[in-house]
Amino acid sequence: MPHLSRRALLATAASAWAAPQASARTALDTAVASHDVGVARYLEIQVTDPRSRWLGAIPDAYGLHHGNGPVGALNVFITAFTQPKSRYYKDRTVAERIRLAAAAAARMQNEHGNFDLLTTNFNSPADTAFIVRSGASAFYLARQANEREFMRLMEPVLLKGAQALVVGGIHTPNHRWVLCGALAQMQELFPNPDYLRRINLWLAEGVDIDDDGQYGERSTLVYNPITNSALIAVAHKLNRPALLDPVRRNLDALMYLLHPNLEVVTEISRRQDRNQPGLPEQSWFALRYLAVKDGNGHYAQLASQLAPSLNPLMEYPELLQPGPAAKPLPDDYVKEFPSGDYAHIRRGNRSVTLLLDGNSRLMACRKGGAVVNAVRMAAAFFGKGQFKPMRAGRRGDSFVYEQELDAGYYQPFDPPRPVPAGEDQWYAVRPRRRRTEVCDIFYRASVSETPRGAKMRIEASGTKDVPVAIEINLRAGGKLEGVVEAPGAPKDSYILAGRQASYTVGGDTLRFGPGLRLNDYTQVRGAEPKLDGPSVYLTGYTPFDHTIEFDLA
Numbered sequence: 124m125p126h127l128s129r130r131a132l133l134a135t136a137a138s139a140w141a142a143p144q145a146s147a148r149t150a151l152d153t154a155v156a157s158h159d160v161g162v163a164r165y166l167e168i169q170v171t172d173p174r175s176r177w178l179g180a181i182p183d184a185y186g187l188h189h190g191n192g193p194v195g196a197l198n199v200f201i202t203a204f205t206q207p208k209s210r211y212y213k214d215r216t217v218a219e220r221i222r223l224a225a226a227a228a229a230r231m232q233n234e235h236g237n238f239d240l241l242t243t244n245f246n247s248p249a250d251t252a253f254i255v256r257s258g259a260s261a262f263y264l265a266r267q268a269n270e271r272e273f274m275r276l277m278e279p280v281l282l283k284g285a286q287a288l289v290v291g292g293i294h295t296p297n298h299r300w301v302l303c304g305a306l307a308q309m310q311e312l313f314p315n316p317d318y319l320r321r322i323n324l325w326l327a328e329g330v331d332i333d334d335d336g337q338y339g340e341r342s343t344l345v346y347n348p349i350t351n352s353a354l355i356a357v358a359h360k361l362n363r364p365a366l367l368d369p370v371r372r373n374l375d376a377l378m379y380l381l382h383p384n385l386e387v388v389t390e391i392s393r394r395q396d397r398n399q400p401g402l403p404e405q406s407w408f409a410l411r412y413l414a415v416k417d418g419n420g421h422y423a424q425l426a427s428q429l430a431p432s433l434n435p436l437m438e439y440p441e442l443l444q445p446g447p448a449a450k451p452l453p454d455d456y457v458k459e460f461p462s463g464d465y466a467h468i469r470r471g472n473r474s475v476t477l478l479l480d481g482n483s484r485l486m487a488c489r490k491g492g493a494v495v496n497a498v499r500m501a502a503a504f505f506g507k508g509q510f511k512p513m514r515a516g517r518r519g520d521s522f523v524y525e526q527e528l529d530a531g532y533y534q535p536f537d538p539p540r541p542v543p544a545g546e547d548q549w550y551a552v553r554p555r556r557r558r559t560e561v562c563d564i565f566y567r568a569s570v571s572e573t574p575r576g577a578k579m580r581i582e583a584s585g586t587k588d589v590p591v592a593i594e595i596n597l598r599a600g601g602k603l604e605g606v607v608e609a610p611g612a613p614k615d616s617y618i619l620a621g622r623q624a625s626y627t628v629g630g631d632t633l634r635f636g637p638g639l640r641l642n643d644y645t646q647v648r649g650a651e652p653k654l655d656g657p658s659v660y661l662t663g664y665t666p667f668d669h670t671i672e673f674d675l676a
Contacts (some may be wrong), residue, residue, distance in 0.1 A: 125466035129557065139312065151436060151443060155208045158297075158433040161209050162203045170227075179220075179227030190238025193227035194258045197277065201261040202434045205268035225276035228258070232280055234289030252291070252302040253288035254286045256353070259308035263438055266312070269627050278313075285309040289317045296339045297353075299325045299344045302355030307360040330354070332369040335460040336376030340422065342358055343380055344396035345388045346372055355412055359439070370409055371417070377403060378421055379458040382474045383491055385428055390478055390487060391465050398484070398496070400505025408435050412441050420450030457572070459517060462474055466522060468572060472631075473675035475577050477522045477570060479515035484652055487525055488577055490675040491631030497654060500581055502564060502665065503590040505530035506649030510566045524568040529562035537562040556613055562586040569624065576633075576675030590644045591659050591667045595619075595635060599656040601628040606659055609645045615657045616645055622658055623674075634674040639663050 149207035170188075172175045181192030202219045203211035211217045232238055233246060240250045265273040288302050303325050306318040316623035331339040340346045351370045353472050358366040380388040387403050389396050403410075406431040414422035423446050437443050459466045475488040487549055502508035505528075512524035533556040536542075542552060566587040571578055585592050597603065599615075606617035607623040617624075621637030638661055643661040646653065661669065 129619045139208075140291055145367055148222065150215060150431060151433075152208060154433045154436055154584070155206060157430065158199070158203060158206075159210055161199055162209075162217070165199050166216070166220060169196060169223065171211060171220075171223065179223030179225075180231065181224075185242075185655040186229070188230045189240050189242075190228065190457065191226040191240070191254050191257065193231065194254045194261075194280075196537045197221060197228065197263040197273075198257045198434060201265050201270070201273060202437060204273075204432065205264045205270065206437060221273055222276065224314065225273070225280070228280050230279075232283060234283075235291075236283040238284075244294070247300070247311065248287055249295070249298040250285050250457070251284050251291070252293075252298065255288065255305035256301065256308060256356070259305065259312060260434055260438055262312060263308070264434070281309065282313060283656045285313070285315070285318065289321045295346075296331050297342075297350045299328065300350045300353040300357075302329070303328050304356035307357040311360045319361075322361070323654040326366075327347045327355075327456060327630060330366070330369045330551070332372055333462040335462040336372040336374075337391070337460070337463055338369075338373065340393050341463060342390050342392045342394040342396050342402045343377070344392065344403070344524040346394055346396075348403070349378075350411065351406065351409035355409060356609070359412075363413060366431060367413065367416075371413060374406070374409060374413065374422060375408065376460070378425070378453055379456065379469075380497055381425075381452065381469075382489060383472045385425070385468075388465075388467055388476050389482060390476055390482070391460075391463055391480075400494075402429065404429050407431055408439075408442075411446070412439065414447045415441055415444050418447040420447045421452060422448050424449035424452055426618070427585045464515065466517070468577075470675075473576060475570075475572070475673075475675075479512070479522065479524070481511050481513070481515070483511045485512070485568055486512070486577070486579065486671050488675060489631075491575075493601055493626050493631040493633040494627040494628070495626075495633065495635070495673065496656060497594070498671075499594045499596070499651070499654075500566065500568065500583075501592055501594075501647045501650035502566075502583055502667075503644065503647045503649070504528060504564045504586070505562070507652050508564065508589070510568070512566075512568075518569075521569040521571045526566045528566075529561055529563040531558035533557070534559055564589060574676070577670045578670055580670040581667070585664045585665065589665040590646050590647065591663050592647050593639075593662075593669070594645075594653070595659045595661075595671070596654040596659045597626050597659070598628075599655075601626045603657050603659070606638075609660055610643045612645045612660075613653050617657065617659045618643065618645065619659050619661055626657075635659075635671055636666065637671075638667055 160202050170180050180188040181196050193291050200388045201219050203209040204217050237246045238254050239245045241599050262277050303322045306322050310318045338350050354366045354370050385402055386400050389399050410422045410426035412525045426539045454469050457468050466477040468475040474479040477486050483499050486498050500510040513526045515524040567582045569580045603626050606619050609618045618640050620640035621638050623636035641663045
């Protein structure tokens, strides 16, 4: 459902899968009820004004109309229309809305077979691939129910879109596999050797998965699940089981990237889900599919905690099979991912994430719902003092981060020479000048696990009396105690001068300290802007050496 929150629409379905004795039939009933909520929403927002150029389309939050709107509506409506348990089964109003959506999709498709994503992409085979995937699933259910009128309305759009995918290009790594998934679905519906040739061309590049089980974009919340779903479609529709191997590897990695509340570690992502909180809801399909196929109890357990989607339950009826007995998810480990330079520690209800790839967010940690989003450090060193480690990795029982910086002053050219006018030209030749009064600074941070959580020692040395600020950023929504407001700083900026601060969310409280307040300079020149949410600062000067204990017990 492209313009509605899947979490909001499907939240009620989660309880059926989570209950140990819930039957597949009960789960289907609950998924139907949740899907019907989505149908009602689509019926409400679909454009029905016959005077509108967008008749039959679905607006996004900004009132824009993309090609995925009407095709998404076709998917939502046809799923309900062909599901006997839905209150919209064979509903006349829904049938008419299907006709409107199909007509809108045909109008919005261009002469090349592509659709636009008005916020960024035009004449886009990549976005067309997503749309064909959704439309082909709807067509599959219509064909299964022998709804010939709907098949007739959708067929030209799908065939035209598939032809665009046979010749069209892409933007990002995951687009290759979405395109392959779309053509595999079309091959099942409308066999065509051109589809297979194009699929084989893309697959010949090799699936971009590393030794840690991450696809190239490392998008744990969004594009990993999209890639997994697409690869499963190709494997299932074209009988290519080898394509399930990268999916298994990615899901195995996911088992070790979960926080106590099942939120996913997203700090490692290279896409728009980076640092965004969220549950692995989009992974439900891959988890359930391989739980049943492989008899994998870990996959079954995680899938049982997530809300299922009605459309794949109908397209892949094996998802309704009982599946294996659930096995507990890993929750007591130190897991390193050396290919991606990150590590994750779980000890029951507490979690520590270590980012070792040069990220200014050195670590994050949490106790239940009380979350430290990030710990960062910056020094007022020539406007470039944000600590972004040049080296990081495990040393013994600690994870160590290091960086060196230097800066100086520039002499006149000798022998003299003219310097072009203009600021850009001045800076272009500056590296050729001799430097004097060179200053340097060295940063080191080390994080070690403790019986009650973790401790971080932060050091800065070299040039003396450089102001230093440590930022401990918290997820908004909790009660913060033991701190004072930081003078002259943005909203939600605090300083910890005392022994310990506490942060409580619901029944979860984490503590950290001791504090340090040798100055009030929290918004250091040249540092990255303060993060959203409450930020607690510790301040000092070089030489700097301070250890912060994070009590997560």
